[in-house]
Every structure is written in structure tokens, then in C-alpha cells.
Amino acid sequence: MTHSANPTYDELERAQALAWSPLTGALPAAGAADPVAPAQPWRFARRHARAAAALVLLLVLMFPFLWLVQLALRPENDVFSDELLFTPTLASFAGLLQGNFARSFGNSLLVSTLSTALSLAIGVPAAYALARWNFKARSQVALWILVTRMAPPIAFTIPFFLAYRWLGLQDTVIGLAIVYLTFNLAIVIWLMQTFFEAVPPAMEEAAYIDGCGVWQAFWRVTLPLAAPGLAATAVLCFVFSWNDFFYALILTRTEAITAPVAIVNFLQYEGWEWSRIAAAGTLVMAPVVVFTLVVRKWLVQGLTAGGLKD
């Protein structure tokens, strides 16, 4: 198989499609024909009955989620009323911005970004090496990664808690970002490996013949081709860090407190100001829901990492 030094657009596109295939293939494509469905006159009605059932089920299952959002938009004195109609207000959100919550939200952003950047910087070269280097310990490394994914956080928390007391990393953003590497690094190595495997090595060899070093070829040829996968992986790392509650609860006190811990403090110390609590919850889940909709195609593999046979 020969590849020119300048890969054509077609080849790039094929490599990209290949890079996405484990993810895009995981969900049925919209509008794909169902070869089993019999061509009967009432098929149309039945198909729509099914869609209707799905919609009703969706409404029932999403009801708890929607209830939280409407609570956040209610005026504070209206929280206990039974009226379903009300004038939505952003007052609760505005109240949050003035308090300490804004700071914990900033901490969450900072810690998630930092941890994502760190795990990508360390994990991406390793994933590339694992994808391209056919060495004996591959399956052991995969197992190690699986084990770190499965280990309960409490097993890591006690040693980290004790070590951080001693190192002075307790209640610091950097300390928390390091702890998040315990799960993020494994995710990066696991996911990026499959993305790199989908890029044909022949292209790097062509780049080498043109005088590129190994990492130069990686940087100029392979990484751009795997960029969508890289973006999806970054989003997943961010979301996993953002969602963490357990580590943040234990390893932070006041300075580096993250938004999920701040919500619990609302629940415990600030009485039952439901509209404010609901607004805080809505703010914390907003980035995650937005990301889910943006990268839902690629999300599938990250969420089932280690679960789906690949």
C-alpha cells in the first residue's frame, strides 16, 4: 500500500471516519432502514405508537430533572405553591453570583481545566506509544487502567488525605487536580489509543521519509487526524472532574472548595432556601448537559469505557 507524502483530502476523510467509527457505530444511525419490519399497512401507525410511547416514557423519566429546573426559575416566595404557571425569574441565579458560590464555581472550572490539561499532556503521548508499539506488556497496561477505573475512591482518598496533610496540598486546587489524574489519565490513555489506531501508520512513515522525527510526524500528521477524538476525550475528562464530589468533599475545606461541595453546604448550613439550592444545582449541571448534547456521538465510548468490546 502506497501513500503519497501529501495525503489527499479523501484519505484524510477516510482516516477521520475510521477514527470516529467505534463511537459513531455504537449508536444506530438515524433513519437507517430496519430490514425486519414487515411492510404492513398499519406499520406506520405502530411505528408512531412506539415513538409516542418513547416520548411519554421520556417525559416521566425526565420529570425529576425538569422539576429541579423549574424550581430554580421560580420566585423565592412561590416555591411551596401548587401553581404550575408562574413568571420565571433569574433572581435566584443573580443571588448566587453575589455569594461565595461564584468562587466555588470558579474553583470547579479551574480544577477541571487544569486536570484535563495535565492528563492530556501526560496521557496523549503514552496513548500514541501504546497504539503504535506492539510490545508485550500491552494487555497488562490495559488491565492496570481498568483496575484504576474500578477501584473505589475511598481506597485512594485515605492515602491522599494523609499525604496531603503532610505535603501541605490539602485544600489546594493543584492538589485536587492531581487526584483527578487517578481517573482522567486512564481515560485519556484508553480512549486516545483507539483514536490513534484508526490513523494509518503509513502516513507517518511518509512524513518520516520527508525528514520528520517521530514526534514531529505525530504532531503534524497523526494528532491533527485524531483531533475530533482528542476534543471528545478532553470534554470527557473535564466532565468527570467537574462531576466529582467525593474527593472534593474530603480534600478541600474552604479555599479550594468546588461547586458540588458548595451545594451540599447550602443544604447543610444555609437552611432550606430551595430556589437558591435548585439554581445552584442547575448551574452545576448546565455545562455537563451542554457538553453532552455537543459531543453525544463521542460520549458513548467514554461512558462505557472498558465495558464495550473494542
Next chain:
Amino acid sequence: MSSQLMAAGWQAERRRAFLLGLAPSLLVLAVITLVPAVALLVASLTPLSLTDPLATFRFDDPLVNYRHLLEDKRFIDSVGTQLELSVSSVTLQVALGLGIALLLHGPSRLLAATRAAFLIPMVLPPIVVALIWKILYTPDISPLHRAAEALGVPFSSLIANPDTALWAISVADTWQWFPFTMLMVLAALQMVPQSPIEAARLDGANRWQVFRFIVLPHLRPVLVVCALFRLIDSFKAFPLIYVLTNGGPGTVTEVTNYYGFVQAFNFSYWGYASAIAMVILAGVFALAALVGRLGWNHHHDPQR
């Protein structure tokens, strides 16, 4: 000839480069996962606690914590609670996930659109899931309680009642995690071969028979892996219990993981809590070995 030499140089250079790329990750992984694992094991052999910080290196009775575990009724109860919660919620979520996947597996564009929305509970921050259910279970504010009251069948708070508290958590956990099974089953449904289904249809099999004898056998391995994965993850369930019941009423919802948390960070008995964490780790590894035995995650690569 020269191209061969060049290829050899390329290979050698690649090997060096790959080693360089791999080293930082392996080093960091070792420091943040292996070292804590060893530290945990060592701590579990000492009577380390906040009041006795000098006990870090006292190994005169290394098995004291483990012996104590066997006599600790609260610990043994927590294991029972853990099993009850894990088995009930995993059963419920696998059943619900399977049902929804079967409903959503189809050619319609609308069905495809709803698939993404059904994922929401799984991606939400766990603390927000806990908050959502705290609202549903708090009589003052809950739409469920208000509706029941309007219908004349008021009931008291489910999370404050020792008989229902664990079930209330189980339902919330099911809600959070059914999308995992749904996703896996949807993916597996794509791989069910169509020809036996068509043949069965021609032979007059009805929808139930097709499902029972053709589709379900194909899904069984995926369902088993889903159940095992979720079982392993269910040991970690924390925010729901922390926010909804705090282990109570009494200790009826105190699972092992939560008991470990209480020992370590409420009572500061770090040595004893480490022993509890070691027990959970052992359980996780036993289940993970079972996953391995089932032949999952063998890396297939057609190019090699």
C-alpha cells in the same frame, strides 16, 4: 538497501521515542495509584488515628484491624446493606435499561433523537442527581407528596422511614444508571444477525418468540457484563447516601463504603478505615476477575 537501513533507523528511533512518550504516564500512574495502594495496605496494618499519629509505623499487631472487623456488628451489617442495595438497584436498572433499549431500537428519527435525552441522568453530576431526589423525597417541596396529598393518600417521607429508606436510594440509583445498560444494549442490538430473525419470521414466530429465542441469547453476555460493571461501580455510590439519608435512619442505609468514610473522616480511625477499604478493594477485584474470566476486554486488533 538504503531504504532498508532507513527503515531500521526509523524502527529504532520509534522505539526510543515511544519509551520516552510512555515513561511519564507510567511514572505518574505508579505514583498516584500504586503508591497509595501500598500505603493503604500498610496503613491497614497499623492502629493509625488522629489521636495516635505516632502509630504510623507500629506493626506490633498487624492484623488487629482485620480481627476487629469480624467482631464489628456495624461493619457486618453494612456489608449486608451494601449487597441489598447493589443487587436491588442493579437488577432494576438492567431491567429498565433493557426495556428502554428495546423500545428505542428502531429506524425512526424521533427515536434516535430521544436516545440522547435518555442519557441525561447518567451524565449529570452525581451531586445534582442526589439533589433532584432530595427534592422529590422532601415532603414540603416534593411534587410526589403534594400530588398524593391532593389525591387524599398522603404518605410520610420515604427517606426518613427505616423500612423504605434503602429502597428510596435504590430507586434513585436506578434512575441515575439505567442509561448505561440502555447504551450497551442498543450497541449490542446493532450486532444481532438479521438472517435468523427473518427465517424465524417466515416460519411464523411471533415477536415474543423472536425476542426470547433469538435476540435475548445474543444480548445475554452484554447484560451479564453490564450487571457486573454496575455491581462494581455500585460499591462507590456515595453522594446519594450522603445527601439523602446520611447513612440513616439509624444505620439502615449505611453501606460498607459509607461506613469506611465515617470511620476515616468522621472518627479519624484511619488504620481501621484502611482495613475496610481493603475489604472493598478485594470485593471489587474478585468481581473484576469475573469480568476477565468472561473474556471481556481482550484487545482485538485486526491489523496486527
